[in-house]
Amino acid sequence: MFFRDIAGQDIAVGKLRDAIDNNRLPHALLITGPEGTCGLALAWAAAQYILCQHKHDGEPCGECPECIQASKLGHPDLHWVYPLINKGGSGKEASVSEDFLSDWRTALMQNPNLNLQQWIRAQGSDENKQAHIFVSEAGSIIRTLSTKPYESDYRILILWLPEKLNEDAANKLLKIVEEPYEKTFFLMVSNNPEQIIGTIQSRVQRLQLAPIDFQGNFVQPGIQQPDEEDRLFFFEKFCAMMRLSYSRKLFEMKKWSEEMANLGRERQKGYLQYAQNLIRENYVMNLHQPELNYMKPDEETFSSRFSRFVNARNVEGIMHELEVAENDVTLNVSSKMIFFDLSLKLIMLLKAGNQG
Ligand SMILES: [Zn+2]
Incomplete structure (x- = not known):
């Protein structure tokens, strides 16, 4: 994903690119904007830009191994977390994002401006069901981030829709959002930031997207x-x-x-x-x-x-x-x-x- 593919967000793109270029990217960043404002695609572009070994002219090169892996959602140091429909029965631990990675890859490659309804459909679920990020996911995030990066200097976790974190999950993540591991970036993308649990809201810096005013x-x-x-x-x-x-x-x-x-x-x-x-x-x-x-x-x-x-x-x-x-x-x-x-x-x- 390239910055140039993000339409109508020149200001947000410029701020994000500058922050990365000048090593000023906060460890936990919340990108906010209503559905259709390309937040997810922007986080993806930023991650690829951070990982790229030959960035030039303010864009990832698109050709190095890091870029190729990131663009196919296959980079081992780029992690994705998204809301899920709980399919585990009682007593069973809820699913985690990794269980749905291949669905996620297909859905996001097809449509980088995916919305939650489309993603719920892509999971093969009824659109009326509620999707959440469960406490088991928080455990998995902490485990993932406590290991060393595989290939890169940095490790990035893109968490889509933090407003869907349930309370236990949010509480479990607080510490890691506040004091992240070294060389780790947390990029959260929210459509309804006012619904994010307050303790998380107060610990992240924000990047506001421009509304798409057709x-x-x-x-x-x-x-x-x-x-x-x-x-x-x-x-x-x-x-x-x-x-x-x-x-x-x-x-x-x-x-x-x-x-x-x-x-x-x-x-x-x-x-x-x-x-x-x-x-x-x-x-x-x-x-x-x-x-x-x-x-x-x-x-x-x-x-x-x-x-x-x-x-x-x-x-x-x-x-x-x-x-x-x-x-x-x-x-x-x-x-x-x-x-x-x-x-x-x-x-x-x-x-x-x-x-x-
Ligand atoms: Zn590259």
């Missing part, structure tokens, strides 16, 4: 929704634009931009606003946040394939180009040029989103 960031207020006839037309043009730019069909792109140039300015603007909206929806879909998606069925079908091309590497760039084009339409710049130029820029942006 309305503010991506949709300009006061945009009129197109009527259904326009929407269908815009949707068809949007699919064509993305398809042609992706496959670099320059001649057909030229034809497409001439068609767009024949529309009135207001419809051109309407189209560009519609395109911004659909890019936002695709980005949200890529983040696996279906409850935040608002698409018509035809858009959803298209986006189920297209959304993987809209990600942290290019979403801001695409939005920027669409805004520039919209602005140019208002300024009466030659429409043919605006739309052809836009489709050319999209070639590079879609390529950037398709890497890695």
